[in-house]
Amino acid sequence: MNLFVFSHRPEASIFLQEHAYRTAPIMTERFYLADDRALLITGEHPIEIAARVSRALAFLGDNCSQVYHFGLALILEKFFVSNQPIAEIRICYGADGKNLWQKSFSLGTANGTDLISSSQRIRSLEDFIFFRRLAALADRETYAIAMACDEFGLRLRSAKYLIENSDAIESCRQIKNQAEQIAYELFQYAQNFTQSADAREENLSVPDGFYFTHSMRLKYRELLHILQKKYNLNTDEVLARGGMAEIKKQKLTPKEKGLHLLDALQRLLNPELYEIRRKYEESLAPLRNAGWKIDAAQSLEQGVLILSGKIANRHEQISMAQALLEYQDKSNDV
């Protein structure tokens, strides 16, 4: 589901008309839901905006995959702005008065225009000169929306109708005809803009007869991706090289099969490293059998043996000491 965010109602008017929105159960004055989308009108104070966008995103939860913001922006520097009436935003900076916020947000349009959101209106020449050093456009709201999206791990995309004079922004909102025209142009623009950005996560199918927990699934996805690229193979070829068919035939639970498959793919990733680790684990077996607990990964990384153990009686003391004496470090044999 996509969430469409506007700071003022006039810019949202055509969007509201064109889809069958119903009032949401929260923020009923400003939050609307349709089958595959939601629309929020935030108001223009940054704190209100951040709070309302966050509330809407919390309400939508995992259903929301992308947030769009459409609105007006003031041109600070014509030199960097194309002649089109609407510009997509590339980076959004933020400022509170002359204090610049450290964080900036990339809005995903590689060849878009940079924008700074200022908590105060930009009216004086001094303000223009100050802010145009950073960005060619200014508004009040985008930064707060982007910040809320960032908190939810979502990337915002934004397109702005461009206005040359800060007072004109108010007039555009107040003069009905103009407001409708702008809303219409934004709506038209949104049709292509939203389609091109609808990047959904590709579905990952787990092979039949195998079971992966969430973390195993992530590992599986990562290994598949790297192996495809490393050996220039497709998924089936990677799985065949990993011996999936043989693993499937084994008398194991689906989860055990999943673990075996991950292990096989890991081996495929770097057979030399896999072999070193296997030998190292082998060399640790007598220590483990004697009761020592060993952090094998850290031991191998640091080139020291990191172990701990509990000795309950004389017999354990002797066997653990014996195992230590017999242990031969293989970590430096490479």
Added chain:
Amino acid sequence: MMFKKIFIEERVLEHEVTRRIRNKYPQAATEIIENYSDWFGRVRKPYLEKRDNLFLYLATKQGELVKPAPDAYGTPGEPHYYFLHSYNCIYECEYCYLQGYFQSPDIVLFLNYDDIFAAIADTGKKHNGKVWFHAGEFSDSLALNHLTGELPRMLAFFRAHPQFQLELRTKSANIAALLREQPAENLFVSFSISPDKYTRTIDRKTAPLNARLRAAAQLAQTGYSIGFHCDPIIYSPDAKKNYHELALLIKEMIGINAVAYISLGALRFAEESYRAARANYPESIMFLDEFTRGSDGKIRYPRPLRQMLLKETESAFLEVGFQKEQLYYCMEV
């Protein structure tokens, strides 16, 4: 390359370099500012903006102008420092640590050369023997020298202080200014290199391997001391073969005896740079292997893998005839 905007500190407005750069980029918008640090890195500018939204700052560097280099940075057993003459780089190596270091990829050129040389002289005085000064810890030493025109003054300073070793570290072949200058034994030009398949893919926008080696050969013939940095070494099952070929190329084009040192360093990242590189180049061939956090907090190949890689690379050079004394491991733990 084009700068979209040039920020100029008031105090360098009349500097010869400022004039030259403004003439060269008349279309770039200019902003006169009091202090570069009020603007550079004040807000986070995404690294890949360097491709088409690059700003240039012409500034003066205050505060610390010379810093001790990290442990295991240069040839062992001698003091190493780097001096700050610029920030950031026009190239785009996928592993570059600058992508996680500054908040901005914009280029800063410091034009107060006399202050920098004075700081070098002060630092050098603290040592009796050889002291190394590296240019280019935060940039490529030669990539922009045609713009800054800083080399003649820099080289003259080091020629006058033969106990100070200057290292100019580069991935460029921008050596015209060096060829016009008088070489000296304490003037080292070092080239960071990798097998061709890596320089072509992940050292984006840098000079091709052959151009770097040709530049090294020309400088060696002219009398400069030459070094190489095989850094970062990227794992592949045929790493040894690739480095063997590279060692042969160096032997043929430059000659074993003309090479003062070769450093070997396996691919590694500071944590921030790792995160930035993964985001900036998610499909990079650098990420086709496993990484772990080393005991120094850096993200590295697992220890057995990097030890194997370094040993194989080292033996590739030894087999071709380079001496063990010419080789050292860089930043290895």
